Amino acid sequence: MTNPSPDIGPSPSVEARQPTREGVLRAADKIAQLLPQTPLLPLELPNGGTVWCKVESLQPVGAFKIRGAWHRLTDLTDEERASGVVAVSSGNHAQGVAWAARKLGIAATIVMPNDAPQVKLAATREHGAQVVLYDRPGGEDRDTVAANLVAQTGATLVHAYGDPWVIEGQGSAGIELAAQLECFADGGPTRVVTPCGGGGLASGLALALPDAEIVPVEPEGWDDVARSLATGVIQRVPRDAPKTACDALQTPATFPINFAVMSARGLKGLGVSEEEVRAAQRYAFSKLRLVIEPGGAAGLAALLAGKVPADGRTAVILSGGNVDPAAFAHVIAQPL
Template identity: 45%
Template sequence: MSDIALIRAAAERLKGHVRRTPLLSSPFLDEIAGRRILVKPECLQHTGSFKYRGGRSAVSALDPETRAKGVIAFSSGNHAQGVALAACQMGAPAVFIMPADAPQLKIANTRALGAEVVLYDRAAGESREELGEALQAERDLTLIRPYDEPQVIAGQGTCGLEIAEQAAELGIHEAEMLVCCGGGGFTSGIALALEADAPGLKVRPVEPEGFDDVTRSLASGRIETNAGVSGNICDAILTPAPGKITFPILKRFCGPGLVVSEDDCLRAMAHAFQRLKLVAEPGGAAALAAALFHGDQLSADTVIVTISGGNVDAPMFQRALQTLGDTS
């Protein structure tokens, strides 16, 4: 069961390993938004995204014997990096199943962290699930799911504990808390933590256009799925549907979702560059984009947003910088 006790236990295990990211702000962003914006930059977390929290939480929760056998994940992205670093730090073998056509840099980075990468050929119809299950059985590896996994949600929730503390230090007890949302692990973890420690901070998920499964699911009250699984620059937060574990949490605690365009995200990346000196990836800038450009859907005087990750390549970042001509 995902609950606050699991999050507090994760926070104990992560102490001294996870970075306590600061809470940043800029008067220039406040002016654009017409309200106070506070930014939680998880792009500054180890491996460049909040995913290290969940990875470290999950790997450290395993009993030593199980951990020594190793872990496996299906990911070429931020989840892989987070789990790879955590496994490497704790001496656990780690295997990642990635498409052969994944960016070379991501494959190289994961290997550089000491992990084993097994490639599958999407085009030739190889199934990553079959490949993964075979490996898992053969070596008795533990699968670390990216979001529908209580210890991963607990790890992401540690970010919520920090936000609750940092908001209290600033005397903030009422705010809307916008979270970049894929499968809902980060959003549900933060929601659980805030419900316990800062119930006046109301979580609302933010998603990219065309991938608003959580927003629609919250509206209808049941799990809705997206038509596609790719084709948006917000690659880090494209998921088919909210998770079986995350959705009930989201449903219980979250306000309505917000939806942002690719252009919103690029412009938010440019503002994060100019005003916060931060590198955000497109999906990582979704919540900031909502705060800056969709204020008509917000009601609180103070909005806290996550920048969930900063793993973006130079050409995409340059695309974002080009929007400054329009907005600065």
């Protein structure tokens, strides 16, 4: 077991602040003034029961990441805005930061792997961000690349999950979800199943929904959050981790700030196979007419595989929708 320190340290302003439910509510107010709510759709499961799908793939950037990025960037000081921001992402957080930065007139540089889906690379550039590539297959350290950029420019690092503002912003999805489910099911969610990479969304949901069970779901072999929560010590993804189509969930380890929130709520994670993820993509397309990328379908995969029960007030986060068209066509061409 290992208990690593973060690969790239947070700024002093991040270290001095902890995410709170009050911060989640403030982020939700910001988002409500900026964007319409994403839909909450009922979905009948093949083994019986209904799950409520929070469709974050329909955000302007195709993912919930726009929430944390907006909350973080709108809280920057004038001096921080003038120095720009740096982020590390395979594509969804990249687009969220780039979208928010363009809207706020802030320069953004995004460190992205050279094997990221082309659709994500192109969309990030279209939002006006400068993209700096690193060699993920070759083992180049993305956090070192980002740290060097921060040191050279004085920019603010907007971490994809290990940032209190980002955690609070992602949690705003839970505030929306709870209000919607109150209308549709006469009560808030008892359980929320969510895709999980570094734990930013799971942490935010844990703060937003103190009375609901939060279930983080990761690809098999990349289940460091589940192992961390089970052992009580932060675990890393092994160097020989298997290939996964869930590029959005390929994070090396959770951060202490996320681990603390998830541990305090007693979260328990689980893993899903590549085939279970593909089956979830097909099911969402067939039943809801939704395009969901592999990582965004991880939570639904767990439900369809019977790894998590649905009690009528169980919800699942579907995010994101940034998938290579050819790869998606190949997946959905297979039978359910």
